[in-house]
Amino acid sequence: MAQNKTRLLEILKGQPVVPVVAVETAEEGVQLARALAAGGLRSIEVTLRTPAALEAIAAICDEVPEAICGAGTILTPKQFEAVERIGVQYVVSPGATMELLDAAKDSDVPFLPGAATPSEMMAMMQEGYEVLKFFPAEQVGGAKLLKSIAPVFPALRFCPTGGISMDNVGSYFALPNVVCVGGSWVAPKDMVASGDWAGITQLAKEASALQRKG
Secondary structure, three states: OOOOOOHHHHHHHOOEEEEEEOOOOOOHHHHHHHHHHHHOEEEEEEEOOOHHHHHHHHHHHHHHHHHHEEEEEOOOOHHHHHHHHOOOOOOEEEOOHHHHHHHHOOOOOOEEEEEHHHHHHHHHHHOOOOEEOOOOHHHHOOHHHHHHHHHHOOOHHHHHHEOOOOOHHHHHHHHOEOOEEOOOOEEEEEEEHOOOOOHHHHHHHHHHHOOOOO
């Protein structure tokens, strides 16, 4: 099965910024997802960077119907299968391996693999992928790199993630090959830890109002 591009683009085009978060408890994940959705950011990528990640994803899927819960930092087929079982709506990886691509081929869940170089992008195209995560965006060349490769890879669309903030997001949204960006600035760790859900909702409202060209 090739990339489920139609469903993936529906999710990514639904908002300009996809929050990329790590949560310490399932309840924290539920409250965070609700706060972000209230601000217009329904889609949330919960990364598998904490022991509570799987439990949090399952809780969000069960308790926050207004949210579109994705799982990020998926590195292995075992992780892919685990998040698929608990109802995740899309899967994100910082890169790609043939084993991970094989797992995605057997799944109906949309998969967003990462690519940071022309060779990786060409490899993804050969596997039928046209929508990619660009990671770590700022560290590997940022918007300038994406602008330079656009004429070479006109079919590719990207969700850049890594080092993006309100200070530089405009340079990405000026590019036609950027569908959305992934960002953690809409859910700062200190605000999550203190339970400042109203503050996070306000940040989400500001991010959801951003305009993009792609």
